[in-house]
Amino acid sequence: MELNPIITVNDLHFAYPKRSVLEGIDFTLNRGEVVSLLGPNGCGKSTLIRLILKLIHAKQGEIWLENKTIHRYSHREIAKHIAYIPQYHNVPFNYSVLEMVMMGRVSKSGFFAAASANDRATAYASLERIGIADLADRAFGHLSGGQKQMVLLARALTQEVNTFIMDEPVSGLDYGNQIRLLELINDLARQGYTFLKTTHYPDHALMVSSRVVVMNEGRIIANGLPEEVINSSMIREVYGIEADLITHNTNTWCIPTFSKGAL
Amino acid sequence: MISLKSFTIVGGALALLLLITIISLLWGQYPIDFHTFMGYMEFKLFGGAGNDTYTLLDNIILQIRLPRVLLAILIGASLAVSGAAFQAMFVNPLVSPGILGVLAGAAFGAALGMLISEQWYVVQVLAFVFGFVAVGVAVAIGGMVSNSRSTIMLVLGGVISSSLFTALLSVIKYVADPYRTLPAIVYWLMGSLTMADLHSVLLVSIPILLSIAGMIALSKYFDLLSLGDEEAKALGVNVPMVRFAAIILATLASSLSVVMAGMIGWVGLIIPHIIRMAFGPSHRLLIPLSAVVGAIFLLLADTISRLALSVEIPIGILTSLIGIPVFIIVLKNARAAWN
Numbered sequence: 131m132e133l134n135p136i137i138t139v140n141d142l143h144f145a146y147p148k149r150s151v152l153e154g155i156d157f158t159l160n161r162g163e164v165v166s167l168l169g170p171n172g173c174g175k176s177t178l179i180r181l182i183l184k185l186i187h188a189k190q191g192e193i194w195l196e197n198k199t200i201h202r203y204s205h206r207e208i209a210k211h212i213a214y215i216p217q218y219h220n221v222p223f224n225y226s227v228l229e230m231v232m233m234g235r236v237s238k239s240g241f242f243a244a245a246s247a248n249d250r251a252t253a254y255a256s257l258e259r260i261g262i263a264d265l266a267d268r269a270f271g272h273l274s275g276g277q278k279q280m281v282l283l284a285r286a287l288t289q290e291v292n293t294f295i296m297d298e299p300v301s302g303l304d305y306g307n308q309i310r311l312l313e314l315i316n317d318l319a320r321q322g323y324t325f326l327k328t329t330h331y332p333d334h335a336l337m338v339s340s341r342v343v344v345m346n347e348g349r350i351i352a353n354g355l356p357e358e359v360i361n362s363s364m365i366r367e368v369y370g371i372e373a374d375l376i377t378h379n380t381n382t383w384c385i386p387t388f389s390k391g392a393l
Numbered sequence: 394m395i396s397l398k399s400f401t402i403v404g405g406a407l408a409l410l411l412l413i414t415i416i417s418l419l420w421g422q423y424p425i426d427f428h429t430f431m432g433y434m435e436f437k438l439f440g441g442a443g444n445d446t447y448t449l450l451d452n453i454i455l456q457i458r459l460p461r462v463l464l465a466i467l468i469g470a471s472l473a474v475s476g477a478a479f480q481a482m483f484v485n486p487l488v489s490p491g492i493l494g495v496l497a498g499a500a501f502g503a504a505l506g507m508l509i510s511e512q513w514y515v516v517q518v519l520a521f522v523f524g525f526v527a528v529g530v531a532v533a534i535g536g537m538v539s540n541s542r543s544t545i546m547l548v549l550g551g552v553i554s555s556s557l558f559t560a561l562l563s564v565i566k567y568v569a570d571p572y573r574t575l576p577a578i579v580y581w582l583m584g585s586l587t588m589a590d591l592h593s594v595l596l597v598s599i600p601i602l603l604s605i606a607g608m609i610a611l612s613k614y615f616d617l618l619s620l621g622d623e624e625a626k627a628l629g630v631n632v633p634m635v636r637f638a639a640i641i642l643a644t645l646a647s648s649l650s651v652v653m654a655g656m657i658g659w660v661g662l663i664i665p666h667i668i669r670m671a672f673g674p675s676h677r678l679l680i681p682l683s684a685v686v687g688a689i690f691l692l693l694a695d696t697i698s699r700l701a702l703s704v705e706i707p708i709g710i711l712t713s714l715i716g717i718p719v720f721i722i723v724l725k726n727a728r729a730a731w732n
């Protein structure tokens with residue numbers, strides 16, 4: 131299959147005044163891929179995502195979005211290529227779900243233009259696609275964590291782009307909602323959307339990824355097919371724990387082993 | 394496309410404002426009946442035979458009541474819209490032009506202008522400059538004490554900024570000429586809608602209306618900015634530009650209100666809260682509706698005080714007397730409205 135890069139990162143370095151965060155990152159996201167950025171807290175996953183979205187700036191290295199470096203794009207132009215789905219959060223003003231979803235249309239409309247009937251229809255269609263159209267008039271602040279995350283995903287769909295970047299999408303969700311969200315990502319990926327998502331969980335990377343990029347201490351230490359990259363030695367190196375990988379019904383699972391045995 | 398619901402709500406509020414405006418022009422120490430008023434309007438609009446009554450009405454309506462009514466509308470609108478804009482910009486439902494120190498900063502700037510120059514534009518420019526400096530001081534102090542975007546720290550920063558410029562204002566009063574400049578500063582600071590003439594009201598209406606129009610035009614971005622800077626940027630908003638423009642416009646509108654009528658508190662805080670509680674937080678409706686409801690509030694307060702009381706009470710005192718109990722009610726319901 132011919133690779134069609136959407137995002138290409140070359141020799142990227144980033145540091146806060148007293149701490150180096152990323153050192154020499156080389157990375158490509160190709161069209162149609164679901165790439166999981168896997169690594170422990172503080173390994174630089176979220177920083178890499180923020181750099182790709184031009185929310186912070188690197189001192190060294192290049193980020194290409196299709197055929198131009200990211201610095202040649204405005205945020206508005208980036209939003210026409212990439213939809214960012216943050217972790218669900220509280221908002222200080224309690225907007226309705228429809229209002230939240232319609233915020234995804236801002237990059238599509240003229241600078242001073244008001245919301246159009248088309249914007250509203252697109253927002254409804256996105257909610258229907260995620261299966262939460264019944265929430266349209268509910269207050270966003272009154273939803274559960276899982277519902278909020280779904281609303282943020284619907285908002286990304288209203289941007290009408292093909293590439294989604296998600297930062298810890300299942301963080302804070304209960305087990306059922308975690309799986310439901312991963313299934314939804316799987317469905318959308320099958321429809322041709324490209325995903326770059328960060329995750330703490332090797333299991334989730336195994337479940338929903340076409341490729342896994344493992345990061346540790348600001349570097350990429352492995353990059354490849356999920357079953358090839360995620361193994362006991364990688365888990366030991368990155369997380370400092372012992373784990374076995376077992377395969378059942380073509381699915382591979384990561385099972386941590388307690389060093390002092392079970393109860 | 395503005396939704397039909399928003400259009401109906403803003404349209405209804407505008408109709409109410411028009412009604413109160415007419416009532417306010419007719420009622421007063423010299424009551425004017427509606428029939429005479431319509432005849433006068435016809436005479437002014439289409440010409441015809443004038444008479445002594447119309448000459449008298451010229452004096453009462455054009456010279457006395459109209460400037461006051463227009464000023465109340467302009468100031469009510471500018472303070473309420475500025476309050477809503479500041480609340481969106483700082484993602485903080487507890488701020489307003491008064492709480493951020495803009496009114497005190499503008500008052501200091503305007504008083505300084507009166508001290509050093511006879512020119513009216515110097516007073517206006519200095520009011521705006523120091524209004525802007527006061528916001529800067531509030532934000533800097535809030536940020537210095539706490540790195541996170543803290544609601545309370547920004548309010549405390551505003552309290553300190555406000556106190557600083559109130560103290561500096563006292564210095565101006567202390568050094569001002571006690572026979573000429575000092576009384577002028579003191580009377581103006583008390584806040585009054587009576588001093589303006591039609592010409593100066595029309596003149597100040599241009600920058601105020603432009604500021605309000607600018608904030609209405611930016612209102613769709615206010616919703617996104619309240620999600621946090623990074624999310625707003627990722628959704629395609631030019632965050633620094635929108636935030637800077639909104640703060641400049643809100644500071645300009647509220648500073649000019651200080652120049653025209655002294656320090657009028659509470660309007661910028663309570664009006665956006667009342668609208669949020671009634672119609673939800675979307676800024677696409679909140680900003681234009683704040684303009685109309687702010688205008689209604691101040692015009693109504695001024696009209697009632699003019700009719701009910703034989704002595705002239707500074708409008709700033711009245712808005713505080715009305716605003717404080719309203720805000721207590723708002724605070725009781727605040728949790729539901731904010732989150």
